[in-house]
Amino acid sequence: MLDRKELDTTSTGLVVDRRQVMAAAAALGLATGLTALPAEAQETPKKGGTLKLGMEGGSASDSLDPRTYADSVAIAYSLMACNCLVEIDDKGNATPELAESWEAKPGATEWVFNIRKGIKFSTGKELDADDVIYSIGLHRGETKSPAKGILEPITEIKKTGSHQITIKLSGGNADLPFVLSDYHLIILPNGYNDFTKTLIGTGAYTLDKFEPGVRIIATRRKDGEYWKKGRGNFDSIELRYILDAAARTQALVTGQVDAVNRLDPKTAELVMKAPTVNVVRSKASGLRYAFVAHRDTAPYTNNDLIMALKYGIDRQKIVDTVFKGFASIGNDHLISPANPYFDAALPQHPYDPDKASFHFKKAGISGPIELQVSEGAFSGATDSAVLYQEALKKAGIALDVKRVSGDGYWSNVWLKSPFCAVYWGSRPTADLQYSQTFLSSAAWNDTNWKRPEFDKIVIAARAELDTAKRKTMYAEAQKMVAEDGGMICFAISDFLDGYSKKVKGVAVHARYDLCDMRIAEKGWFA
């Protein structure tokens, strides 16, 4: 029962507003002020009450150490006590959090971040550049932190003032603020390494009880107002682990909790009808579901076979049947329609049994093709594979669906089986999305698809400051992946949050569910 949902560094969808980054990258954008409140939040937030959260995405092995965070519950509790340098707003823009402004030198290889002044940790210590350098340093060098990979291009972090740091990169990266919004990169006091009892941070709450797998209790800090105006409104937070989707839904409907994540698509329609419940749906923000074929292994080296496999899948039927319509169809290249770099001009691969049949005959493959699936890959993988099998049958292609154990799936099957099921979380930027999955050098290149031309485009796009040019480059990259790559990405899921109607300040967020996991900070009771 390995739950790999969101085990990726910075999974889940992100609508990236590139303009702001570009502005910053061009050393123009001094982003100032606080994150805009959600549209609904124009009414003044009220203080008070205990927010009861019921969440999936954690277990008894959860830890407070940011180098271990891998799932929703950990993100939620860390953000009660701590802040990051950069926050992602509802629309997906990188906005200032503990970094009050930033600018890049031309070429985007050197960045200056100004740290907000007068911010206090819950111990009373004031935040300065050393804390930031220490906290980011936790994820660099000899470490098992999942954020190590995305920080790899950083060659040096230098203190250039009591409240200023300068970051040097090995290559230009216009997306650095997005990288620093990663949930592992919470800011802790310099030298803090006791993660057994609580977390010391600059957040709105302090963690009073940490019982992993059972509950987490946080109370609002007593030492003055939270530094973000209108945020941190609850007196206390009680986060309960409710791993069973039915139990979670039940708890919300019967009012035992005020908010839950990951509503079951199968029952979401019914929950929406409950008079006390408000369901927030973030379209195509969730997980990318795919079948991946190793392009360097026969018979998947054959282009026509790959085309046959892409035309032979009835995406809409899988979305409607397996995900009850709470997902969007994918076009085999991982970039969500919500991403500004999504190329709408690229034709969607339709379900076309005739074309599939044509390509399959041209490929001249004999014998059935084996697809390894498991519910351990993602919930619904087996059903999707069976529907795929049916759809391929109409094109005269025999698909053998082999069910394998979910236990050890990620170490025994994924990356090893030449054709298997996988999910990918969305990365905050198009660059990360592609760098981690499709570059020849990527450790998790699960299609073994290695194309030097593609590598060149992605690396050039990373440092490209001109949005229009960048857009053409990513369009080219998408086309290459969609037409030549071994990934059949058939669906991108929606996030479904459930709230009690008395919880205000909730909105669709571009990145994670539950208001980017900041519901404790952003919400309030009517």
Next chain:
Amino acid sequence: MLRLIGTRALLGVATLFAVSVLIFVCTQILPGDVASAVLGNQATPEALAVFRKELGLDQPATVRYFNWFLGAIQGDLGKALTNGRVIIDEIKPRFYNTMFLAGYSALIAVPLSVGLGIIAAIREGRMIDRMSNVLTLMTISVPEFFIGYVLIILFAVNLPWFPSLATVYDEMPISERFYVATLPALTLTMLVAAHMLRMTRTSVLSIMSSPYIEMAFLKGLPRSRVVVRHALPNAAAPIITVIALNLAYLVVGVVVVEAVFTYPGVGQYMVDAVSKRDVPVVQACGLLFAGVFVGLNTLADIAAILVNPRLRHKR
């Protein structure tokens, strides 16, 4: 008889030791190792190497077994690999919760099913016999999560008498614990009742055909007195064994019920550990469960010896 009991107890200890070896070996041959399971698809080769070394996975298995076993008998089960928390501190409250739920269920289930079994034996073939048989068979024939959900719909949603979340906490007063754990306890009761009821009824009835029972009837005793005074003591041994087996099930087999009601017991802790390959935690839970199982069965054997009139009285 004392020797008999002593042998049983020793046998229990030996079983436990054998089980500890078995647990250790089995956790070693699980597919994948903790490092890759914890890191998931973040598992780059360097990260894996660092993590494995940190966990001591580079030492030989025999060394690790003896380190573990010697620690375990001193109450030191080590630290969880995944989050570095002391296992014994984590497991204690959960074990208490598990025992609480098992005890609560047993408190309802044992008197209910043994009582009903005896009544069914006394009134063999009558309405109450048939009814209790059919009802308990029905509840044992459906999966436990289904019973759980039905109870939630009836008694948490339609009639809001009990909470659907049965999460109990340290600081909860005992009365509230009983209140919130009612639905899971009822679910478990329904699961174990049939087995005990039928075993009680059958073993009492099988004794009923013995000559000495016929004698008792001929003396003119009423049926109820014959059953309770004459048949039951001789029928007790199999009943006790079945009760022990069911009690053990209430402790070690309730993970699904825990999940349905979000009850913080050892079962969920163990499942989490298994999926993350947190070997020390799996071993600790396994050892605990084995201890409960072996302990209860040994106790049942000893109790069966004690209640057996032929073994109790020296010849």
